[in-house]
Amino acid sequence: MPPVSEEITTDDLDAATQRAVEVLRGGGLAVLPTDTVYALVADAFQTDATQRLLAAKGRGRLYPVSIMIRNPRQVIGLASDTPEIAERLMASYWPGPVSIVLPEQPEMPWDLGNTEGAVTLRMPADDLLLAVAAEVGPLACSGANLRGSPAPTTLAAAREQLREAVDLYVDGGSREAPMTTVVDCTREVAHVLREGAVPAEDILTVAAGEIGWGQLPERRPDDEES
Numbered sequence: 001m002p003p004v005s006e007e008i009t010t011d012d013l014d015a016a017t018q019r020a021v022e023v024l025r026g027g028g029l030a031v032l033p034t035d036t037v038y039a040l041v042a043d044a045f046q047t048d049a050t051q052r053l054l055a056a057k058g059r060g061r062l063y064p065v066s067i068m069i070r071n072p073r074q075v076i077g078l079a080s081d082t083p084e085i086a087e088r089l090m091a092s093y094w095p096g097p098v099s100i101v102l103p104e105q106p107e108m109p110w111d112l113g114n115t116e117g118a119v120t121l122r123m124p125a126d127d128l129l130l131a132v133a134a135e136v137g138p139l140a141c142s143g144a145n146l147r148g149s150p151a152p153t154t155l156a157a158a159r160e161q162l163r164e165a166v167d168l169y170v171d172g173g174s175r176e177a178p179m180t181t182v183v184d185c186t187r188e189v190a191h192v193l194r195e196g197a198v199p200a201e202d203i204l205t206v207a208a209g210e211i212g213w214g215q216l217p218e219r220r221p222d223d224e225e226s
Contacts, residue, residue: 005164007155010128010172017128021135023168029053031144031158033172034068035126036097036180036197037151038158040166041068044140047111053140054113056165059147064113066099066120068141070133078119078138080105085207086185091214092206095125097180097197112140118186128172143179151179183207 006023010016010033020030020041027049030041040056042049044067054061067078072090075082079102086100104119112119122141124130133139143151144158144166152158155171179196183203190207192200202217211217 005159005166005169007159007169007171010170013128013131016170017131017135020128020132020168020170024049024132024136024139028167029056029165030168030170031155031162031166032129032132032170033126033155033175034129034141035095035124035175036177037153037175038144038155039068039129039141040144040158040162041129041132042140043136044110044112044138047109050111050140052165053142056162057142057145057147061113063147064115064120065140065142066122067112068129068133068139069121069123070130072123074138075102075121078105078108078121079103083185083188084209085188085190088206088209088213089183089185089190089203090123092216093198094123095130096123097125097177098122098203099180099182101182101184101186101193103186110140120182122180128170 008016023030024043027046029052031038032041040053042053081103099120099122101118101120145151146161153175155169159169181196181198182194184191184193192203205217
């Protein structure tokens with residue numbers, strides 16, 4: 001019989017944080033609520049754990065996982081270059097639902113899949129994730145779903161897909177936010193790979209420096225209604 005996955009809630013945030021830290025430090029997998037959807041999480045520097053993560057999702061190595069960090073200062077240790085377009089996006093949208101693709105540092109001791117020399121980084125706006133990342137370090141993350149299935153907004157939906165492949169499930173209630181917007185900053189000009197919570201138009205405006213450092217584009221009333 002396979003081991004039975006553990007399930008807890010975020011009602012006691014400190015207890016949930018410490019249990020998640022224990023599981024991840026032990027090389028386990030956890031499903032955690034984020035500021036967008038539920039994510040499947042592992043310690044980014046434990047290759048056995050990240051390989052389990054890739055296998056659990058059933059999508060192979062061609063789709064590398066991203067990294068969640070707790071502070072923008074960590075970017076310098078994970079990416080070999082941080083151009084101004086990326087720094088502008090971080091200043092305006094971190095913590096928040098924008099993932100930034102940068103060239104990775106060479107010979108990193110991780111296995112995130114076939115990264116082709118790039119790493120996707122994000123600082124989430126979620127107390128649990130930030131607290132866990134503060135204890136464990138950078139977290140390998142991907143939506144808690146199987147390939148071809150929608151990213152789950154409830155723990156039940158995540159568990160229905162991943163079942164006993166996960167050691168710990170943490171229930172933080174329903175998460176109805178849109179997916180993150182993913183931006184490629186490995187070129188001279190920012191390129192939106194996936195439009196999500198932040199419109200592509202706003203991303204390009206910020207990255208191009210058309211507004212002040214750390215500011216957000218003004219949203220028109222018709223934008224809010226659409």
